Amino acid sequence: MTDFKPISPQRQAHAEGVIWDDHANLVRWTDIATSRLYAYDPATGAVSEAALPARLCCFALTHVPGVLLLALEKQLARYDTRDGTLHVLEDIEPDLTGMRANDGRCDRGGNFVFGTLNERGPEKTASFWRYTHDGKLGRLALPKAAITNSICFSPDGETMYFTDSPTAQIMACDYDAASGEVDRIRVFAALSPGLEPDGSTVDAEGFLWNTQWGGSRVVRYAPDGRVDATIDLPARQPSCVSFAGRELDRMVITSAHKGLDEAVLRDEPANGAIFIGSPAHGRGLPEARYGHGVKA
Numbered sequence: 001m002t003d004f005k006p007i008s009p010q011r012q013a014h015a016e017g018v019i020w021d022d023h024a025n026l027v028r029w030t031d032i033a034t035s036r037l038y039a040y041d042p043a044t045g046a047v048s049e050a051a052l053p054a055r056l057c058c059f060a061l062t063h064v065p066g067v068l069l070l071a072l073e074k075q076l077a078r079y080d081t082r083d084g085t086l087h088v089l090e091d092i093e094p095d096l097t098g099m100r101a102n103d104g105r106c107d108r109g110g111n112f113v114f115g116t117l118n119e120r121g122p123e124k125t126a127s128f129w130r131y132t133h134d135g136k137l138g139r140l141a142l143p144k145a146a147i148t149n150s151i152c153f154s155p156d157g158e159t160m161y162f163t164d165s166p167t168a169q170i171m172a173c174d175y176d177a178a179s180g181e182v183d184r185i186r187v188f189a190a191l192s193p194g195l196e197p198d199g200s201t202v203d204a205e206g207f208l209w210n211t212q213w214g215g216s217r218v219v220r221y222a223p224d225g226r227v228d229a230t231i232d233l234p235a236r237q238p239s240c241v242s243f244a245g246r247e248l249d250r251m252v253i254t255s256a257h258k259g260l261d262e263a264v265l266r267d268e269p270a271n272g273a274i275f276i277g278s279p280a281h282g283r284g285l286p287e288a289r290y291g292h293g294v295k296a
Contacts, residue, residue, distance in 0.1 A: 004233060004253065004277030007040055008047050011272030015254035016199065017058040018274075019105070019287045020244040023065045027244050027252050029274065030056040037068075037081075040252075040274070042245060050084065057101035060112050061289045069131075069290045071114050073100035076131055090137050092116065092129070099126065103149045103199055103240075108157025109133065109177030110291020113140070115148020115162070122146050128162060130180045133291030141182055142173065150200040150210060154223075155285060161188060161208055165196040170210060170221070189225045191215075199240030199254075203282035211238035211253060218253055220281060229281050234270040236260065243284020244276070251279045 013033035021028050027040040037050045037059070054072040059079075062069055066082040069089075076090040093099045093116055104114025110133040116126040126148050128140040145164030152161050153175065160175035160182065172188040175181075188208070191197055196213040203209065207228060208221045216236050220229040235255035244250045257265055257272035265271060 004231060004251075004275040006270060006273035007045070007252075007276050008274070010047065010274075011257055011269075012254075012274070013258045013272065014239070014256040015272065015274060016239050016256075017056075017103070018199075018240045018242045018252050018254045019059075019061065020242055020248070020252070020284070021061055022246075022286055023061070025246065027242070027274075027276075028059070028068075029240070029252075029254050030059065032057055033256075033258060037079075038274075039081075042250070042276070050081065052079075053086070055100065057117075058104040058114055060104070060106045061287055063289050063291065069112055071101035071104055071112075076112075076137070089135065090131065093127070096125070102126070102147065103151050105151055105153075106288035106290050107153050107160070107175070107177045108155075108288055110289060111177060111180070112290050113151055113160070115145065115151060117147050122166065124164065126164075131290075132180070138180060140180060142185065147196075150197050152200045152202045152208065153288075154202060155204065155206050161200060161202070163197045165198065165213065168193060168195055168197065170197050170200070170208070187225075189221050189227075198238065201241050201243065202285065203243065204248075204285050205282055207282055209241050209251075209282075211241050213237050213239065213256075220279075229279075231277075231279065233275060234268065235273055235275070236264070236268070236271055242287070243282075248284035248286070249278060250276060251284075252276050 012031040018029035098120030102117035112131040124144040147165040150163040168191040174183040195215040198211040218231040253275040
């Protein structure tokens with residue numbers, strides 16, 4: 001599968017968190033490094049951006065068109081894309097220095113599940129969190145991590161996938177969206193040494209698509225963990241993946257150029273691109289929306 005092309009000439013330091021907003025018919029993502037939220041309109045090819053007061057690490061759609069739930073580096077916030085207003089809802093691990101939010105998305109019950117990242121070193125001090133649809137923040141009973149990632153859910157919502165990226169393993173657990181309880185934590189898939197699993201999504205058939213940082217590829221895993229298909233990319237650090245379009249038959253993949261030296265950036269100009277194309281397999285599921293009753 002080689003028909004994935006950059007959506008624009010722009011390259012980004014650390015694009016992440018890409019999702020399809022089916023109310024606005026827009027692809028949305030963040031560049032964590034520059035504290036910006038982006039939107040791409042496939043109908044016109046236009047890309048817009050909004051500056052935020054802190055690094056935006058991941059976010060979720062809500063049931064109010066244009067209103068997002070943001071996980072800024074140390075705070076959860078409500079953000080209205082229509083007028084730029086931002087209202088802080090909750091602090092994230094305020095007593096831990098060097099910790100920021102990282103990957104996250106909504107479960108099938110409308111709760112926002114996200115993790116943190118330890119910026120001070122490889123110690124496993126980061127956690128997985130759940131912000132319920134009625135506005136309560138609690139820690140999930142999952143192992144501590146250095147870099148939380150790959151958070152997504154099976155079509156029925158009863159399996160949660162996640163990773164601590166440096167372990168090169170994608171994990172799975174039984175998950176109850178109503179209570180936040182987890183059980184039967186297990187290895188779902190093991191990556192080759194030197195690769196790190198980054199953002200993931202699950203398609204309508206229950207197959208998991210994972211971007212592999214350092215691997216220049218996105219891999220589709222069957223529900224039993226076997227490799228089903230691979231998308232090779234001309235970018236070393238793919239970071240997140242989402243289905244997009246009215247039929248959810250297109251795919252958008254973010255990448256990052258942070259940490260790459262000048263020679264690599266010169267010789268491999270696609271690093272940091274946002275790619276779009278049509279995968280040979282699978283269609284997406286509508287992105288779950290945060291269910292807390294935010295007012296317009």
